[in-house]
Amino acid sequence: MSKLKTSTLKKVMHYAQPYKTKMYWVVISVITLSVFAAVRPYMLKEVVDKYIETKDNQGLLFYILLMFLVLVLEVGSQFSFTYIANWLGQNIIKDIREELFDKMTRFKLKYFDNEPVGKLITRNVSDIESIASIFSQGLFMIIGDVLKMVVVLGIMAYMNWKLTIIVLAAMPILLYATRVFQKHMKVAFEEVRAQIANLNTFVQERITGIKILQLFTREELEYKKFEEINKKHNDAWQKNILYNSIFFPIADIVSSVTLGCVIIYGGFSIIGGDNITTTGDLFAYTMMISMLFNPLRQIADKFNVMQMGIVAADRVFEIMDRNDLIQENGQITAPKFEGNxxxxxxxxxxxxxxxxxxxxxxxxxxxxxxxxxxxxxxxxxxxxxxxxxxxxxxxxxxxxxxxxxxxxxxxxxxxxxxxxxxxxxxxxxxxxxxxxxxxxxxxxxxxxxxxxxxxxxxxxxxxxxxxxxxxxxxxxxxxxxxxxxxxxxxxxxxxxxxxxxxxxxxxxxxxxxxxxxxxxxxxxxxxxxxxxxxxxxxxxxxxxxxxxxxxxxxxxxxxxxxxxxxxxxxxxxxxxxxxxx
Structure with missing residues (x-):
């Protein structure tokens, strides 16, 4: 993220200060969720290598119960994270919206002379809603995904360093594709927000002036203008769709090829009598590769969601930071005027x-x-x-x-x-x-x-x-x-x-x-x-x-x-x- 966007994120995080306890719970939930999710594949490896191949029924039953307990804890962490992160996001935008509305009602009338009503409605409603996604779908999920990837990579390296090298060899390709995707999506999101504001402004003005529109039989002309604006809005979203359509198949291909290489290499190693690679490794790696690549792929998507939230926050703070308030330096409480x-x-x-x-x-x-x-x-x-x-x-x-x-x-x-x-x-x-x-x-x-x-x-x-x-x-x-x-x-x-x-x-x-x-x-x-x-x-x-x-x-x-x-x-x-x- 650029310096500007980082400063905007800091402004948004300032509104999280009253909810520090909830923030701590979100962080704890993210950590536990990442650890529990990453541990499950390793436990599967242990089940295959130590209990299924040795036909240890008692050990197998114990490990299955242990895996079930881990799954329950993972589900609990997922619920805690999802609920608290969304709760936090909604309360933060509630505070921002109230502050924005309070400030707008105190602006000089000159400000409203120059700003379209539809644009201000967009800022106060849809743009602020986008800010909530920074918390519910962006920042904390990115932190959780990064943490999960670190834990997964650590476990993979501990399990089998040869298979891990194959996986790491494919990651630069995905990282490069992710970076290019983020760069283009940032521009696309800014265009989308601008077109939404234009669309809201146009519709609001025409509905407000519907009598004039009908009186002068302007329906057809205004419809053609709406078509043009709506097309620009549609084109902005089409770019968004195109970039997603290109990136995610590339990510899937890289993930699938990597998985294929791991299975081929691991399979021939087992057949050739390589003691480093086990059947449990292959089972675990089929899960871990998706746990490593999917978060990386989703990080790009979540980063874009967060980027859209930050773009929206930029637009909201642009209004909140304006110095258009009526200057109120008076200290005298007006008595009952005589009226001179x-x-x-x-x-x-x-x-x-x-x-x-x-x-x-x-x-x-x-x-x-x-x-x-x-x-x-x-x-x-x-x-x-x-x-x-x-x-x-x-x-x-x-x-x-x-x-x-x-x-x-x-x-x-x-x-x-x-x-x-x-x-x-x-x-x-x-x-x-x-x-x-x-x-x-x-x-x-x-x-x-x-x-x-x-x-x-x-x-x-x-x-x-x-x-x-x-x-x-x-x-x-x-x-x-x-x-x-x-x-x-x-x-x-x-x-x-x-x-x-x-x-x-x-x-x-x-x-x-x-x-x-x-x-x-x-x-x-x-x-x-x-x-x-x-x-x-x-x-x-x-x-x-x-x-x-x-x-x-x-x-x-x-x-x-x-x-x-x-x-x-x-x-x-x-x-x-x-x-x-």
């Missing part, structure tokens, strides 16, 4: 060199409702992303109640801010759990009481099973307006100091919009609120309206004040929406 927000000379870029916000200065006073309007790409949603610290600003400062938001702990900051987005995400769970997000401190009774206050309890109760209604993946069982209402209630239950509504009333039916307007009035009462909207009718009563264009604030004022600006951005936008002549 200040942005001073804020610059921000999603892509280096392409500024989205170009020196924003904005003051929001406690209890105010501030609306932000502007064309798509003006930077409206970016402001709320920065306020919640989903992204880090490039330049400037953002403060709440006079304290830089970077000085607050991330958890306490976000607990004070509730966001209702245009595209509401609901989990495949009940309405109740989507509202509480499984917070044990929030009871069903509290949720029902809150739903009554904002006027959506009747809507929820009208659904089958009410609050226990399962909305399925992404809330597909609800309309967009109903999902918005659930999001409003979820925000209300968090009792935030600052409320952000990002296009929260767009694309909903009239009935849902009325309920949302009612909920909005209750949610925004006596708390600082920032409302981003395209539909100007929803923000005419805002205390302040901010108009943005190309990353800058171009106008600011109340609805009436902005309408007085001749040929102003807001006035033109308002006139176009209401067709004012």
């Amino acid at each position: 927000i200040s942005l001073q000379n804020v610059h921000f870029s999603y892509i280096d060199g392409v500024e989205v916000l170009k020196g924003i200065d904005l003051e929001v006073k406690s209890g105010q409702t501030v609306a932000i309007v502007g064309s798509s790409g003006a930077g409206k949603s970016t402001i709320i992303n920065l306020l919640s610290r989903f992204y880090e600003i490039s330049e400037g400062t953002i403060t709440i109640d006079g304290t830089n938001i970077n000085d607050f702990t991330l958890e306490s900051l976000r607990k004070q801010i509730a966001v209702v987005l245009q595209d509401v995400f609901l989990f495949s769970d009940t309405i109740l759990n989507n509202i509480t997000l499984n917070d044990p401190e929030l009871t069903k009774e509290q949720v029902i009481e809150a739903a009554k206050k904002i006027g959506i309890n009747s809507f929820i109760e009208s659904l089958p099973n009410g609050y226990d209604y399962n909305v399925k993946e992404r809330g597909i069982m609800l309309s967009s307006g109903q999902r918005q209402l659930i999001a409003f209630l979820r925000a209300y239950m968090s009792n935030p100091s600052i409320l952000i509504l990002d296009e929260a009333t767009s694309s909903v039916d009239t009935y849902s919009e009325e309920l949302i307007q009612q909920a909005t009035e209750i949610l925004t009462k006596d708390r600082t609120s920032i409302v981003i909207a395209h539909r100007l009718a929803t923000i005419v009563n805002a205390d302040v309206i901010i108009v943005m264009d190309k990353g800058k604030i171009v106008e600011k004022g109340s609805h009436q004040e902005l309408l007085t600006i001749e040929n102003g951005y807001y006035k033109n936008l308002y006139d176009s929406q209401y067709a004012v002549e």
Whole structure:
């Protein structure tokens, strides 16, 4: 293995530290299994030479019982090894998967902007499963096979050095073939893992966007793309199959030829009266050659299994070693905010060199409702992303109640801010759990009481099973307006100091919009609120309206004040929406 792969194996073994006792038991099981397996052929030689040829019935019966005892111990060692090695592997990947998931949930959103979801799913599921094979089918089995070969070779040399030389003469051929096989299989496994990730990414995206795919009748085109990706995946596996198909027959031929040479030489030696070689030797060697060559052949296979596990581990650790965590240096636990927000000379870029916000200065006073309007790409949603610290600003400062938001702990900051987005995400769970997000401190009774206050309890109760209604993946069982209402209630239950509504009333039916307007009035009462909207009718009563264009604030004022600006951005936008002549 290369230095890189050795370092990766060391990282994996680090996760075995909490399970040292189990590791010791695996090692003991491997040693005993190797010794018992290698001793059986020697005992067969003794049976043939000392008891069968001399017709010693009592000695034969004793040795048969002894061989049976050794077999029982070997089976026991095999069970102990198989169970503990697999147990160890599964517990290690459980720990790795939990650490990976925990770290991924703390990554900056910028990371997820650039990484396909299918790839991340592959890392978290199938790649981590492959790591388990390092323990269950790789490392310890290789150690056991090597130990078995050493013991077998020692016994063979002790039994008959001439026959052992014949066996050793064939081993360089098999060792060379094994090395070539390993080299090619390493490349093949890396290609297989890459194609699996591509396949998962493609399928996940198409299933997620199935409505668009069907709406624009893209089934045939997407099928052809899938055929191409699937063919690459198939080709990668075909290489794997080809290398196995070449190597294992070569190994079998070498083993069979060696066995034939041993039998020919040993047979003629016995016939010629050579006292060194016995009939028992031939019986034992027929078993020992397979015990020597099969492990060597299987070591290549097991090494490849372990190599696949290490390749998978490399891909997992590539994510775990990334420094994409949100910087959390804040030491202050945010108190209940009054809600005074200040942005001073804020610059921000999603892509280096392409500024989205170009020196924003904005003051929001406690209890105010501030609306932000502007064309798509003006930077409206970016402001709320920065306020919640989903992204880090490039330049400037953002403060709440006079304290830089970077000085607050991330958890306490976000607990004070509730966001209702245009595209509401609901989990495949009940309405109740989507509202509480499984917070044990929030009871069903509290949720029902809150739903009554904002006027959506009747809507929820009208659904089958009410609050226990399962909305399925992404809330597909609800309309967009109903999902918005659930999001409003979820925000209300968090009792935030600052409320952000990002296009929260767009694309909903009239009935849902009325309920949302009612909920909005209750949610925004006596708390600082920032409302981003395209539909100007929803923000005419805002205390302040901010108009943005190309990353800058171009106008600011109340609805009436902005309408007085001749040929102003807001006035033109308002006139176009209401067709004012």
